[in-house]
Amino acid sequence: MRFMSIISSAQVGMPTPELMEAIGKLADREIKAGRMIDTAGxxxxxxxxxxxxxxxxxxxxxxxxxxxxxxxxxxxxxxxQNKEEALALTVEFMQLHIDHMPGWEGTCEVRPFFPPDMNPCSTHSVVVEVA
Known part of the structure; x- marks a missing residue:
């Protein structure tokens, strides 16, 4: 089951180097496990x-x-595999913010994708060209 997590905050500014390093380690682990498909700030x-x-x-x-x-x-x-697995990783990700960026407050929303049979875009190729 595919999920998207979206991180948001009222606070602006760059994350601390310590937080970036910790997130990098978490991302490496999840990529190697085959669970992380894509991510970006x-x-x-x-x-x-x-x-x-x-x-x-x-x-x-x-x-x-x-x-x-x-x-x-x-x-x-x-x-x-399920929503519980998505929630467990999200809690771990948010704990990194507590540990490495004191005072930061924000939200990580986790939502499942529509299954392929309900997604009208899943049967079409989408190509976006930027000049």
Whole structure:
């Protein structure tokens, strides 16, 4: 069963080197075990863009987004047997923040993907070209 974890926080700034090292060790272990499929941290909000629909029109806003109360800092995609396995690794990941980044507060949301038979994109190849 595939899960995505999304880390968010109201606090901005780079993680401590100690936290990055600890996360790297955890990621290495999970990659070697075949459970981690992909992961990445995200650049600061000022480097992003939001595309939304308002009054049936597409609206594009460059970052930073001053109204943001929490910022998504990164994600990871895993293949687990069940939700309990996903939860156990997420608790371990969040403990690394307690241990290596005192004072940090945030959330890691863990959600399962739709199964392939319910995903309309699973039968299509998606190619995005960037000029």
């Amino acid at each position: 995200l650049m600061p909000m000022e480097t992003g863009v939001r595309v939304s629909i308002k009054d049936r029109k597409i609206v594009v806003v460059d970052g930073p987004f001053v109204e943001a109360k929490e910022v998504v800092g990164g994600y990871a995609i895993f293949e687990f």
